[in-house]
Amino acid sequence: MQGYVYFNNMRGLFIVIVVALIAIRYLFVSGFLPTHDGEYHIIRMYEFGRMLADGHIIPRWAPGLNSGYGVPLFIFFYPLPNYIGSLFHFFGWSLADSFRLTMAVGYMVAVVSCYVWLKRLYGIFPATVGSIVGAFVPYWSVDIFVRGSVGEVLALGFVFLALASISYERGILLAFAVAGLISSHNIMAMVFMPVVVLYAWIADRSMARYLLAGVLLASYFWIPALMERGAVIGLNVVNYTDHFPDLAQLFIPSWGTGFSGPGYEADEVSFQVGIIPTAMIFFGTAVFWHKKTFPELLFFAISVVALLLMQEISIPVWETIAFLKNLQYPWRLLSVIVVSIPLIVAAVTSRIGRPMVSAGIAIVAILFSFSYTKPVLYEPRSDAYYISRREFTDGTSSLGNSFSTAWMSWQKERPAQRMEMVNGEGIITMKKEEMTTFLGEITTRTGGSVRTNVAYYPGWRINVDGIESQAKPDEKGAISAVIGPGTHTVAVYFSRTPLRLAADLISLVGLAVLAWWGILHVLKSVVHTDHL
Numbered sequence: 001m002q003g004y005v006y007f008n009n010m011r012g013l014f015i016v017i018v019v020a021l022i023a024i025r026y027l028f029v030s031g032f033l034p035t036h037d038g039e040y041h042i043i044r045m046y047e048f049g050r051m052l053a054d055g056h057i058i059p060r061w062a063p064g065l066n067s068g069y070g071v072p073l074f075i076f077f078y079p080l081p082n083y084i085g086s087l088f089h090f091f092g093w094s095l096a097d098s099f100r101l102t103m104a105v106g107y108m109v110a111v112v113s114c115y116v117w118l119k120r121l122y123g124i125f126p127a128t129v130g131s132i133v134g135a136f137v138p139y140w141s142v143d144i145f146v147r148g149s150v151g152e153v154l155a156l157g158f159v160f161l162a163l164a165s166i167s168y169e170r171g172i173l174l175a176f177a178v179a180g181l182i183s184s185h186n187i188m189a190m191v192f193m194p195v196v197v198l199y200a201w202i203a204d205r206s207m208a209r210y211l212l213a214g215v216l217l218a219s220y221f222w223i224p225a226l227m228e229r230g231a232v233i234g235l236n237v238v239n240y241t242d243h244f245p246d247l248a249q250l251f252i253p254s255w256g257t258g259f260s261g262p263g264y265e266a267d268e269v270s271f272q273v274g275i276i277p278t279a280m281i282f283f284g285t286a287v288f289w290h291k292k293t294f295p296e297l298l299f300f301a302i303s304v305v306a307l308l309l310m311q312e313i314s315i316p317v318w319e320t321i322a323f324l325k326n327l328q329y330p331w332r333l334l335s336v337i338v339v340s341i342p343l344i345v346a347a348v349t350s351r352i353g354r355p356m357v358s359a360g361i362a363i364v365a366i367l368f369s370f371s372y373t374k375p376v377l378y379e380p381r382s383d384a385y386y387i388s389r390r391e392f393t394d395g396t397s398s399l400g401n402s403f404s405t406a407w408m409s410w411q412k413e414r415p416a417q418r419m420e421m422v423n424g425e426g427i428i429t430m431k432k433e434e435m436t437t438f439l440g441e442i443t444t445r446t447g448g449s450v451r452t453n454v455a456y457y458p459g460w461r462i463n464v465d466g467i468e469s470q471a472k473p474d475e476k477g478a479i480s481a482v483i484g485p486g487t488h489t490v491a492v493y494f495s496r497t498p499l500r501l502a503a504d505l506i507s508l509v510g511l512a513v514l515a516w517w518g519i520l521h522v523l524k525s526v527v528h529t530d531h532l
Helices: 004-005 011-023 038-053 080-092 095-122 123-134 138-149 150-167 171-184 188-205 205-219 220-229 247-251 275-287 294-309 312-318 322-327 332-351 355-373 383-387 500-532
Strands: 419-423 427-433 439-443 448-452 460-464 467-472 478-485 488-495
Touching: 004 220, 011 095, 038 138, 038 171, 080 095, 080 150, 080 171, 095 138, 095 150, 095 322, 095 332, 123 275, 123 332, 123 355, 138 150, 138 355, 138 467, 150 171, 150 188, 150 332, 150 427, 150 460, 171 188, 171 205, 171 220, 171 427, 171 500, 188 205, 188 220, 188 294, 188 332, 188 419, 205 220, 205 500, 220 448, 220 500, 247 478, 275 294, 275 355, 294 312, 322 332, 322 439, 322 478, 332 383, 332 467, 355 488, 419 427, 419 439, 478 488
Parallel strands: none
Antiparallel strands: 419 448, 427 439, 439 488, 448 478, 460 467, 460 488
16 A cells, blocks of 8 residues: 555546557547548538537527538437537647547546545556556557547546546536537447446435536426427448357457448457456456445446346347347447446555556556557548548438438438429529528419428428428428419428427426536635634
């Protein structure tokens, strides 16, 4: 234990930050990083940024996708990575660089928050060792350098921030961490919210109201995403039964950049837990056998549950608990290992009291996983590379372009014009054509239907000669209006539905409540200081 005195807080934090930056060094160099999901995220970020620039504080429509017909992508796909990435892009970074920097933000938030959390529980040296080992759990490299799952990376950062906030009784920070988790990745929120709630309930029940405030704060996203699922198709096209790793794949080191599923065995993505994490789970069992505390029991238990649920033997559980199927990939539960291993390592370090042995464990963890942190890099790709190619701009930014509205499937060709006459003849002059607003003047002798080549979705409204009504889909799934002979003005625009407006207002209420609690906290501090 005497060796611990050589570590002060800043030294421990400095070491953890330097080691973490080394682990993600390739996120800061020039070049294209090929990942499974990266280019989906890049084009989403571009569309999201366009909507922000057009004045939409909460973007919900992706106007350029679906060959220009648009799609309600941002109602269902987590927004926070796009907010952060769009901010980087606004300040001059390319789309590809903004994507990588957003992953770097999530990873660094995770590692620093992990250190702060473990320091509270076990002290500086165990927190340093645990954070370093946790920073090199192989699944981090899978998420960042193979899958490019920016939402998962950010979400894990907010999980660690939430746990640290509970331990330090920082309720307002906890609320923002919970909101960040929910808006970073739907599925990760489903996995980790029960863990965060249970940790708060046992560690400090006074944090419960802040958990609720965080859920309210993220209402603008999760309420429409949950309530409008029936209005789209293609949200989950993955058969989870194809993605159970074998037991050997979890514990025998392997590495590949391929995909998961039948037919990818040769270069299949790695599902390994990691040599040191595996050893620490088994060693931790022996160490904790005689002296167990609440955090160790909780995170050891969720690790075991995660490992069991990643095996085909657990299929009856997946069939019984229907929401598990939304995980899509059972091996995604390796993210639970990312969160639990740092605590297990820190707890073991604090028990064994041998600084040199613990430092050796951290060094070996780095050595075993270091090769995974060196990805393939190609020549840099400019924004024009993506914006000028139809394979990026005209899809629906989903696997196989499967995501679409319930009324219009993916359109392979762009419309010749935004408005056109159907069942009639006339001359159309476009007066305004913006992201989600289209205004046309139509002169016709015969009358007929005017089709606006935009995918119908609840929230689109139409105004014909000053008379407003809710838009309706035609046989193509676009928006049409019937007009008579003469000259008419037709305006089509996207607006909030009552549900989305209510969700936005609930988020504002959550923000107002947090602001009020913050003011009360400051006032109490001032009064307390005056009394002193």
